Amino acid sequence: MTTSLELTGLTALPAQTWGAIRLVPLVRDEPIADLRLDARLYGDGPAAVALDRRTAYYAYVPHGFVATWTADGTPAAAYGTRLRHGDERRGDERRDGPPPCVPLRFHRRMARREDRGRLRFLPLHLALEGYLALHFGGPAVVWEEWSHRAVSQGLSPRVEQAYTGAEVAGLGDALRVFEIHPGQCGVLLYAADALAAAFVVPHPDDYRALHPSLLHDLYGELVYHYATLHGPVPDFRARIADGAVSTLAGLRAEAARQRAEWADFHTTALAGGLLEGDYEVQRVYRMGPFALSRFLPPFHRRTEQHIGETINHDDGRLAYLKTFRLSEHQVRRGHLLTRLAAADWNLEAAAALLGVTPAQLALRVEAAGFGALLRQDVLDHYRAEARRGR
Template identity: 50%
Template sequence: MKFDETSQGLGLRGLQIAAAQAVGAVRLVPLLKEHVREDLRLGTHAFGDERPRAVGVRGQADRPDVAYCSYLPHAYVLRWSSDGTAVAARGAALSDKQLGLRDVGGVRVLHRMIRQEGPGALRFLPLHLAMEGFLSLHFGGPDVAWSEYSRQALSHGLSPRRESAVLGSYVHGLEDAVRMFEIHERQVGALVFVADALAAMVVFPHPDDYRALHRSLVRDFFGELVYQYAILYDDVPAHRVAVREAEIADLAGLRAAVARARADWAEFSGDMAGRVLREPLRWQTLRQVGPFRLRRFMSALRPDEDNHIGEAIVRDSGELEYCKTFRLSAAQVRRAYLLEKLAQNLWDLARTAEALGVEVPALLVRLLNAGFGYLLKEHVLKNLPTGTV
């Protein structure tokens, strides 16, 4: 799997940032839609229990039996029209057959991450599209049979590849914030900050969709760093805007002052989310439906900066219609960064070490500490200098 295009960040075309609401360490910044359209709607289908599920993943040509396993609380069902006509808002109750859901050895297995559900309807698994793309990054492992790699690495690649996350209900203060905060009339999304670190960006196509799915935020998953920040920090400072009374002489002056305050709030929040809004992202288009593209993305893997993965639906005009992001932990970034460097250097350990500016033993230690020791033959690891791990 490759992210095959690098382009601009998510941006906020068609959206407006409203004043933030904060409680404890959680700050939610509402995103309002400038012009509400009716030709794209999103519903949810709850699976009804908390059993882990597997998803049969296609597209791994060299690994035909790859499966993605996770806690899957619900699926999204997207409905659209290609000619701009309104799409009726309705529930997303689907049968097991329609979902492609079956029992295999006591495990509920879904057929594919994305599935067409008849004309004008698409079922997909929110956030798991992004995480599956991240997990499958260089999943095939070494493409040259270097002598240092184990038989498992050469035969099965990185399988199994694991990453951990935390359910939103375990992020201290998030459930209270979601329950208490006001929903604006044209609100379709939110920037979620924990201790003023961007935890997630959520956007839905229509204000009614957002109202229906607002509380589902606590069933999304969040990164380890977000969970830790929520525990370590009790609150966040208020962002106050000064209004100079001497500059206000009439209603026009008051309107101008309010407009400046709103612009200041928007700039403040936009700057905090700049890594995903403005920095270039790597993209992969998964499906084109009418004038909409369902895509997943990943920020450039820079170990000294915050990094995000996510998925989005973008209109042909560039307007953002749907989005969910996930903030990677430092350990997750280090693992992906190492894999990327290995792949760029054809999995040659000497070349990779040179590219990283280290000696080969130091690279081996990094791989071992990142959980990739199983990729290497046992005698390679035994030759590491004593005390290097």
């Protein structure tokens, strides 16, 4: 299924900046009360996720999200919510510890139902696994150019690199000192005014609890380098012309106009690369009136491309969103795999689609890190052709 992204029911407020980091708060006119999110911490060790009997996903997974929902629209409480017991005497208050849980080091599937009305899923990794699984099976037709490994193992293993938020310069300080607005249910995070990530949750209480989790999320190399190398970004301030306001009502109207202009500027300029275009959406799990899905971009080269995951209500409201901006190298690999699959992995047909020679395409496959999929003698032949300029 192909669809576009919309920040339905969310309004962008003026941004806050810290060095090269800009955070744009997103507030809801009305919180979504029948879906709640809570974090489940797993620690700093590496994790393995069993996708099926033959495939596993290995990554740094510091936390998972637990989604709790109701089917009849009544309010839901975040998983782990509990009453605190203790007597009223000062200094003698007994505090219960965190909800008991079993430490998890090996996960079963990216999204797994734990109880009626409760689903555990691994945020962002759900989207990354979808990207890594892109045409994972390799050639469907045994063309003579592909190696035995390509036919028998496909693209296994697929490897991509990312940085944690703790390694993105200025992000930790920004998350610590920035103000959380009343009603805030999300944020758009920019590095050097390049959109790095979007994060949306159903309820303001969920956002306050999950705001620090942005520091443990994964970010692409473009975001890391932009935050490290770029200087402070400008702060956009509202200005009212002298003589434009003479009454309190006029000042209120001018403030509303400035806020509306900021929201429009954000959705058309700053976040345009995320909201423009269509995405290939795959539904992962149905949760009553909600659906958990992940999406892939069309992999257009030299343009801003994002992968991510959403939870949408049947009425179209966006309850949850988390995105990851791909680097140009990752976009190039996705573009290459998509074109190869469209040509049934026939090198000559794929080269015609891309407007290059088979030799040039073979070298692109090698440069993208997929050289082991080609037979060595075929790759050597194409290298020789490229050297001869044919």
